[in-house]
Amino acid sequence: MSRTMNLTLNVWRQKDSKDSGEFEKYTEECKDISEHMSFLEMLDVVNERLIEKGKLPIAFDSDCREGICGTCSMVINGRPHGPWKKTTACQLHMREYKDGDVLYIEPWRAKSFPVLQDLMVDREALDSIVQAGGYISTNCGSAPDANSIQIGKEISDAAMDAAACIGCGACVAACPNSSAMLFTAAKLSHMNTLPQGKPEVAKRTIAMVEAMDKAGFGNCSNHLECEAACPKDIKATVIAEMNRGYAKASLLKR
Amino acid sequence: MILDARIPEGPIEKKWENAKFGYKLVNPANKRKFDIIVVGSGLAGGAAAATLAELGYNVACFCYQDSPRRAHSIAAQGGINAAKNYQGDGDSVYRLFYDTVKGGDYRSREANVYRLAQVSRNIIDQATAMGVPFAREYGGTLANRSFGGAQVSRTFYARGQTGQQLLLGAYAGLSRQINSGKVTMFTRHEMLEMVTHEGRAVGIVTRDMVSGKIESHAGHSVLMATGGYGNTFYLSTNAMGCNVTAAYRAYKKGAGFANPCYTQIHPTCIPVSGDYQSKLTLMSESLRNDGRIWVPKNKEDCKKKPEQIAEEDRDYYLERKYPAFGNLVPRDVASRNAKLMCDEGRGVGATGFGVYLDFADAIGRLGKNLVEERYGNLFEMYERITGDDPYTTPMKIYPAVHYTMGGLWVDYNLQSTVDGLFVLGEANFSDHGANRLGASALMQGLADGYFVIPYTLGNYLGSEKPEKLSTDHAVFKDAEKSCKDRIEKLVSIDGKRTVDSFHKELGLIMWEHCGMARNESGLKKALELIPALREEFWKDVKVPGSGANLNQSLEKAGRVADFLEFGEIMCRDALTRDESCGGHFREEHQTEEGEALRVDERFSHAAVWEYKGEGNEPTRHEEPMTFEHVKFSSRSYK
Numbered sequence: 001m002s003r004t005m006n007l008t009l010n011v012w013r014q015k016d017s018k019d020s021g022e023f024e025k026y027t028e029e030c031k032d033i034s035e036h037m038s039f040l041e042m043l044d045v046v047n048e049r050l051i052e053k054g055k056l057p058i059a060f061d062s063d064c065r066e067g068i069c070g071t072c073s074m075v076i077n078g079r080p081h082g083p084w085k086k087t088t089a090c091q092l093h094m095r096e097y098k099d100g101d102v103l104y105i106e107p108w109r110a111k112s113f114p115v116l117q118d119l120m121v122d123r124e125a126l127d128s129i130v131q132a133g134g135y136i137s138t139n140c141g142s143a144p145d146a147n148s149i150q151i152g153k154e155i156s157d158a159a160m161d162a163a164a165c166i167g168c169g170a171c172v173a174a175c176p177n178s179s180a181m182l183f184t185a186a187k188l189s190h191m192n193t194l195p196q197g198k199p200e201v202a203k204r205t206i207a208m209v210e211a212m213d214k215a216g217f218g219n220c221s222n223h224l225e226c227e228a229a230c231p232k233d234i235k236a237t238v239i240a241e242m243n244r245g246y247a248k249a250s251l252l253k254r
Numbered sequence: 255m256i257l258d259a260r261i262p263e264g265p266i267e268k269k270w271e272n273a274k275f276g277y278k279l280v281n282p283a284n285k286r287k288f289d290i291i292v293v294g295s296g297l298a299g300g301a302a303a304a305t306l307a308e309l310g311y312n313v314a315c316f317c318y319q320d321s322p323r324r325a326h327s328i329a330a331q332g333g334i335n336a337a338k339n340y341q342g343d344g345d346s347v348y349r350l351f352y353d354t355v356k357g358g359d360y361r362s363r364e365a366n367v368y369r370l371a372q373v374s375r376n377i378i379d380q381a382t383a384m385g386v387p388f389a390r391e392y393g394g395t396l397a398n399r400s401f402g403g404a405q406v407s408r409t410f411y412a413r414g415q416t417g418q419q420l421l422l423g424a425y426a427g428l429s430r431q432i433n434s435g436k437v438t439m440f441t442r443h444e445m446l447e448m449v450t451h452e453g454r455a456v457g458i459v460t461r462d463m464v465s466g467k468i469e470s471h472a473g474h475s476v477l478m479a480t481g482g483y484g485n486t487f488y489l490s491t492n493a494m495g496c497n498v499t500a501a502y503r504a505y506k507k508g509a510g511f512a513n514p515c516y517t518q519i520h521p522t523c524i525p526v527s528g529d530y531q532s533k534l535t536l537m538s539e540s541l542r543n544d545g546r547i548w549v550p551k552n553k554e555d556c557k558k559k560p561e562q563i564a565e566e567d568r569d570y571y572l573e574r575k576y577p578a579f580g581n582l583v584p585r586d587v588a589s590r591n592a593k594l595m596c597d598e599g600r601g602v603g604a605t606g607f608g609v610y611l612d613f614a615d616a617i618g619r620l621g622k623n624l625v626e627e628r629y630g631n632l633f634e635m636y637e638r639i640t641g642d643d644p645y646t647t648p649m650k651i652y653p654a655v656h657y658t659m660g661g662l663w664v665d666y667n668l669q670s671t672v673d674g675l676f677v678l679g680e681a682n683f684s685d686h687g688a689n690r691l692g693a694s695a696l697m698q699g700l701a702d703g704y705f706v707i708p709y710t711l712g713n714y715l716g717s718e719k720p721e722k723l724s725t726d727h728a729v730f731k732d733a734e735k736s737c738k739d740r741i742e743k744l745v746s747i748d749g750k751r752t753v754d755s756f757h758k759e760l761g762l763i764m765w766e767h768c769g770m771a772r773n774e775s776g777l778k779k780a781l782e783l784i785p786a787l788r789e790e791f792w793k794d795v796k797v798p799g800s801g802a803n804l805n806q807s808l809e810k811a812g813r814v815a816d817f818l819e820f821g822e823i824m825c826r827d828a829l830t831r832d833e834s835c836g837g838h839f840r841e842e843h844q845t846e847e848g849e850a851l852r853v854d855e856r857f858s859h860a861a862v863w864e865y866k867g868e869g870n871e872p873t874r875h876e877e878p879m880t881f882e883h884v885k886f887s888s889r890s891y892k
Contacts, residue, residue: 064329095641127323140704140705143379147340159387164415
């Protein structure tokens with residue numbers, strides 16, 4: 001039989017990036033929530049009830065709702081994407097909660113991610129890091145036959161592990177320094193591991209690390225909160241890899 | 255409306271080469287004088303924007319997401335087809351072409367499909383060079399898997415995240431061009447209007463979804479790669495934001511809309527659990543490689559746990575009915591059979607709308623580790639959503655709206671019936687006929703973006719030498735005004751019903767009458783219900799807030815308003831296409847065993863709808879589909 005619950009939600013409401021924002025408490029709108037709902041479907045239900053009462057709904061980002069696009073982004077009771085390991089907020093389901101639970105829902109908090117409205121933030125800073133060098137410079141039409149580049153399965157798998165990053169920014173939100181090192185290092189690890197990416201390793205590493213600093217992200221001080229929050233299980237070892245690569249590239253540059 | 259497909263001369267294997275040789279070129283120094291607008295940043299749009307910028311054009315690229323990396327191509331799981339024949343199992347360009355035309359139930363354009371099969375090989379090369387980590391064998395060569403509708407192994411994949419990796423490849427190329435200044439990226443911008451001047455596409459009007467600002471953008475040509483319209487059904491595997499607005503606006507400005515009734519219902523999705531459901535989640539078709547689909551033989555067993563049902567009481571209905579293809583029949587066949595089983599009362603799960611997808615055999619044969627390696631992330635996703643562990647109990651699946659084969663009509667050069675408006679990827683209609691084979695959407699999006707449009711657009715610019723208008727021109731000012739008026743109207747109605755409530759109601763009408771099975775009386779009923787619902791929407795919708803800032807309700811309202819018009823065209827098309835073909839199943843046309851029956855002598859054509867103004871019925875045109883190479887036969891997967 002399907003279980004329902006009544007919740008209390010404390011949701012961060014902020015009109016726009018200039019507004020200071022505050023928590024607002026909801027109880028009436030959070031009754032009879034089915035355990036089968038996803039977390040975002042629960043918010044959909046709350047929003048429908050708010051609109052019917054003539055109030056403004058809670059703005060939050062989401063798109064694919066299957067854990068791959070990286071759009072959804074909210075901190076639930078202090079944890080980016082909520083309590084489930086390796087799970088985005090859109091994949092979290094209400095069977096996690098019980099009747100009477102009190103939840104606090106906030107946006108990603110980082111200097112580089114200004115709040116746009118309520119739970120929505122601007123993550124263009126992450127794009128700026130990729131734009132600085134997160135690519136292999138090859139023009140369309142110039143590629144050799146795909147099987148002419150043989151890549152061992154272990155190498156290909158390692159690149160794929162890092163490439164699984166969805167760019168959601170939970171690592172930044174989890175880090176006490178608002179560091180984007182897990183994000184940047186994952187992209188670097190993906191590209192630098194593959195033979196196709198080798199010619200530009202030094203240039204790419206320096207460009208992306210500098211872009212990360214320029215975007216105002218903090219540094220890594222080994223809290224490893226990023227790894228714990230990552231919905232795609234990206235390992236923090238990529239950060240060490242990046243730091244070594246950066247040191248090496250900087251020396252070569254001189 | 256003139257439908258000239260502009261199919262090049264010559265034998266089919268030479269057509270693309272001949273076309274490319276005949277195309278006008280734009281010399282490198284002149285390319286920088288052209289401004290190109292690309293709407294959409296998925297595989298088709300992202301690849302096109304990056305490639306055109308590499309060639310030297312100035313590109314402005316628009317997406318509604320907060321980053322081009324989030325377009326819904328990212329959610330494609332299983333893979334991408336290519337006629338590489340790396341497995342030496344008899345694949346060839348001709349076989350991929352043949353399978354695609356047959357899989358599309360003889361409703362696609364042969365010349366386009368052949369070109370698609372030809373360039374499929376280049377896509378794998380290109381993606382690999384850009385660092386897409388495709389799955390590899392231990393020896394270092396690329397791995398393949400099988401997919402529905404094919405008897406060769408030609409699908410390349412990156413775990414269960416092939417779409418993600420291909421999109422990140424295109425996004426990397428796009429990012430490089432943004433960095434070089436050749437692409438200006440507009441994120442969180444939604445196209446609200448197409449602007450034409452003297453029959454030519456000259457630009458678009460967008461809304462900045464953060465500031466609410468309405469802005470005009472002019473170019474020498476407009477490319478639309480805006481995806482499909484599956485969200486007309488409210489529930490689909492599409493992302494929440496996927497919509498028909500851009501394509502529909504182009505239709506209203508003279509672009510013909512082809513085969514809107516062709517929708518693909520994907521057989522393996524997680525069943526609906528309640529009325530709060532916001533979207534449906536696909537479980538990759540690749541699961542059908544190793545999973546076996548069954549329902550209980552006896553209705554009485556449906557409420558039992560699957561492990562309590564003995565082997566001899568299980569009906570592996572696809573294996574029984576289609577021994578040659580078994581669980582790997584094409585999507586439309588698999589979906590319809592699931593519906594048949596449930597309609598017979600043999601469906602499983604709380605709602606009775608589900609069938610089992612069972613991995614017990616595969617785990618026994620391959621071991622849990624290998625199954626985990628192949629499908630681990632899909633199993634995890636399933637468990638997160640349903641709370642069931644597919645390693646120990648069969649998955650429950652049911653068909654859901656997934657992809658739309660219909661789209662804006664385009665000629666061989668991907669140009670719509672509006673000069674200078676090109677349409678790429680799922681947004682166009684040409685390559686998949688009435689049913690798309692698995693792992694072919696990624697192929698088509700990238701083919702259009704990387705390997706077709708860079709040539710055909712050059713030909714347009716080189717031969718037509720279009721002018722760019724100023725955004726101060728009256729056509730832009732008029733379009734801006736109509737966008738502002740519409741927004742003003744939506745926020746001022748202040749009725750009682752939410753936007754979502756209308757969208758859900760439309761979705762139920764569409765699913766009931768224009769879903770997996772359709773018939774004349776149901777479609778006629780839908781054609782009465784939809785206009786009535788639309789009228790109610792414009793009287794009673796409640797859109798809180800204003801147009802002057804970020805307003806998600808307003809964004810949704812604009813999209814739903816267009817779905818409410820577009821759904822009617824889908825039903826109209828489904829009603830006039832008095833045959834069954836591919837994803838379009840008319841109950842009046844079926845064999846005794848319930849297979850789709852085409853009516854080739856009357857319907858071997860694309861139906862193209864032309865907008866005739868507010869309140870008037872659209873006109874239906876036909877582009878005949880002729881088959882010189884793949885001879886008509888009734889599709890058999892037995």
